[in-house]
Amino acid sequence: MKQLRAILAPAATFLLLLGLWQWVAALDVYPEYLFPSPLAVAQGFAELFSSGDLWPYIGISLLRFAAGYFAAALIALPLGLFFGRCAPLWGAVDPLIQVLRPVSPIAWFPLISLWFGIGNLPAIVIIFLAAFYPILLATVAAVRNVPPLYLKVAENFGASRRKVLWDVVVPAAFPQITVGLHIAIGSAWVFLVAGEMLGVRSGLGYLIIDSRNNLRTDLVLVGIVLIGLLGLLIDRLMGMGERWVKRQWGVA
Amino acid sequence: MSEEKVIKIRLHQAEKCFRSARGEEQQALAPVDLEIAAGSFVCLVGPSGCGKTTLLNLVAGFERPTSGKVEIDGCPVTGSDRNHIMIFQDYGLYPWKSVLGNVLFGLRARGISADEANERALVALDMVGLRTAVDKHPHELSGGMKQRVAIARALAVAPDILFMDEPFAALDAFTRIHLQDELLRIWQERRPTVVFVTHDLDEAITLGQRVVLMAPKPGRIQRVLDIPLTYPRERTRDDFAFFRRQLFEEFHLVHQQAADDVEYSI
Ligand SMILES: Nc1ncnc2c1ncn2[C@@H]1O[C@H](COP(=O)(O)OP(=O)(O)O)[C@@H](O)[C@H]1O
Numbered sequence: 325m326k327q328l329r330a331i332l333a334p335a336a337t338f339l340l341l342l343g344l345w346q347w348v349a350a351l352d353v354y355p356e357y358l359f360p361s362p363l364a365v366a367q368g369f370a371e372l373f374s375s376g377d378l379w380p381y382i383g384i385s386l387l388r389f390a391a392g393y394f395a396a397a398l399i400a401l402p403l404g405l406f407f408g409r410c411a412p413l414w415g416a417v418d419p420l421i422q423v424l425r426p427v428s429p430i431a432w433f434p435l436i437s438l439w440f441g442i443g444n445l446p447a448i449v450i451i452f453l454a455a456f457y458p459i460l461l462a463t464v465a466a467v468r469n470v471p472p473l474y475l476k477v478a479e480n481f482g483a484s485r486r487k488v489l490w491d492v493v494v495p496a497a498f499p500q501i502t503v504g505l506h507i508a509i510g511s512a513w514v515f516l517v518a519g520e521m522l523g524v525r526s527g528l529g530y531l532i533i534d535s536r537n538n539l540r541t542d543l544v545l546v547g548i549v550l551i552g553l554l555g556l557l558i559d560r561l562m563g564m565g566e567r568w569v570k571r572q573w574g575v576a
Numbered sequence: 577m578s579e580e581k582v583i584k585i586r587l588h589q590a591e592k593c594f595r596s597a598r599g600e601e602q603q604a605l606a607p608v609d610l611e612i613a614a615g616s617f618v619c620l621v622g623p624s625g626c627g628k629t630t631l632l633n634l635v636a637g638f639e640r641p642t643s644g645k646v647e648i649d650g651c652p653v654t655g656s657d658r659n660h661i662m663i664f665q666d667y668g669l670y671p672w673k674s675v676l677g678n679v680l681f682g683l684r685a686r687g688i689s690a691d692e693a694n695e696r697a698l699v700a701l702d703m704v705g706l707r708t709a710v711d712k713h714p715h716e717l718s719g720g721m722k723q724r725v726a727i728a729r730a731l732a733v734a735p736d737i738l739f740m741d742e743p744f745a746a747l748d749a750f751t752r753i754h755l756q757d758e759l760l761r762i763w764q765e766r767r768p769t770v771v772f773v774t775h776d777l778d779e780a781i782t783l784g785q786r787v788v789l790m791a792p793k794p795g796r797i798q799r800v801l802d803i804p805l806t807y808p809r810e811r812t813r814d815d816f817a818f819f820r821r822q823l824f825e826e827f828h829l830v831h832q833q834a835a836d837d838v839e840y841s842i
Pocket residue numbers: 594595596602603604605622623624625626627628629630631795
């Protein structure tokens with residue numbers, strides 16, 4: 325019963341929105357090419373699907389996103405472990421991070437396009453910047469939150485620094501790091517479109533910009549819906565991973 | 577009884593002060609003298625805040641004395657030692673490791689080979705009756721079982737000193753009594769030096785060959801009582817009651833002093 329409601333209630337919201345949308349479109353306040361109806365969007369979707377353009381757009385976007393996100397994780401995780409273990413050094417670096425972090429990756433865009441030219445790289449760098457700080461900060465916080473008792477026990481048994489790091493600090497911090505990775509994937513996904521709006525001729529961001537230039541608002545909406553759905557899918561997958569980790573660790 | 581008593585642990589005028597958040601020096605432990613014989617079972621008992629944990633941390637090498645000397649085997653304590661293992665009230669188990677993994681941790685930290693470590697871990701788990709729970713994780717265990725795992729982890733590395741800081745305080749009365757008996761059996765089998773902190777007078781008399789009664793403000797040793805009863809001690813017997821009464825009277829004295837201090841300070 326509860327489960328049924330958990331599915332039915334969101335579905336009802338969704339249908340209500342679709343109905344409202346169809347109704348407003350039928351009022352003909354705007355011409356069809358400026359305010360496409362849900363049906364037109366579905367047709368646009370079918371058109372993209374049958375022309376074979378859809379999967380490459382999605383594929384290349386996911387590829388760029390994965391490249392930027394994993395590069396960020398690959399650098400931010402070890403840095404976070406290192407700074408988390410070394411309080412004085414983090415004290416020296418933290419203010420710098422606090423200054424850089426609030427700057428939107430989009431603000432870097434002019435410099436990024438100057439430095440990295442056109443092609444995949446600027447989009448990847450934008451994703452990288454969006455994911456880097458949340459992962460770094462979450463990792464540092466997770467390492468610093470490792471219960472002192474765990475470290476005391478390890479010290480007592482004479483564990484080497486290496487064993488303390490890999491056998492105590494990393495696993496103890498891991499659940500909280502996973503939360504950080506989950507949050508970062510969401511906030512980085514937001515910047516996918518921005519990264520693909522300049523300098524590339526493929527991907528979902530390009531689909532949106534290109535369709536606007538051609539006044540294909542139906543395809544603009546197809547892009548928006550796809551980004552939303554993929555974002556949801558990625559978030560759910562990460563959430564499942566996070567819960568799995570917590571179960572293994574016995575913290576959920 | 578020709579054996580000479582070897583001194584294992586010696587505190588000489590050992591004092592510990594902490595600087596509080598407001599910047600005042602606070603004496604957690606006034607200078608104390610204490611000698612503990614090798615292989616003996618000593619209980620530190622007293623109300624909370626009387627410096628039991630502080631004293632234990634000094635001897636275990638987690639803290640340095642502000643002044644005075646702390647020696648083990650005649651050498652000054654300079655840090656934590658893998659032959660002097662502390663058992664905490666909160667167990668200090670690693671939740672991501674299985675029971676066996678937790679016990680293996682201490683052995684592997686010493687560089688003992690995987691095969692030998694495995695063998696020794698299982699022997700230790702046998703001693704605490706957890707042989708069948710090796711694959712469980714800490715969150716699947718009761719408090720008493722968790723503390724058994726922590727004891728097995730310590731026993732596996734065959735330490736010559738066991739420090740225990742209120743290890744059974746969070747357990748229910750039945751589990752506590754059961755673990756007390758088990759600890760005594762293991763101690764008699766292995767004969768490590770045990771320094772056992774508790775705030776429970778009965779627990780101290782059940783376990784300790786000597787009971788060190790401490791008093792607060794500042795933390796200090798009020799009285800050292802020898803309990804020459806044989807093990808296992810029958811908690812309902814007259815001689816047990818005799819020492820119990822003695823300790824309680826001394827303890828009331830401590831309380832009276834503390835209460836008077838409060839009155840004066842008002
Ligand atoms: N790290 C510390 N910093 C400041 N004060 C402390 C610290 N550890 C203990 N104290 C103080 O020292 C006194 C003795 O504490 P403790 O040894 O923990 O007592 P017990 O274990 O007998 O309850 C208490 O007043 C406590 O507040």
